[in-house]
Amino acid sequence: MSSSEIQKTRVINELRGFIRKLLQDPKILEQSLDITRRHLAEGSRDDLMARIANEISETTSVHIPEDPAEHSEADKLFLELLREVVNEEQALY
Secondary structure (H helix, E strand, O other): OOHHHHHHHHHHHHHHHHHHHHHHOOHHHHHHHHHHHHHOOOOOHHHHHHHHHHHHHHHOOOOOOOOHHHOOHHHHHHHHHHHHHHHHHHHHO
């Protein structure tokens, strides 16, 4: 197996575990969206993502490192999707 295939497998496994957490505790998603809404207008993108990641980790069973350099691909994807969803919500209003 090539290193890119190993990386893809690792990311898929991490996403599976994360989706399982969301299915077991649906409040995580709403809490994460609320946190993102509150922080969206603050700071630079890296700082914003660090603050969002830190608060999500403090208030839910999801652990995302505060330091963006330590974010896995799945962490980055989740944070980007949260930001996109909130931006789309705000564009509708």
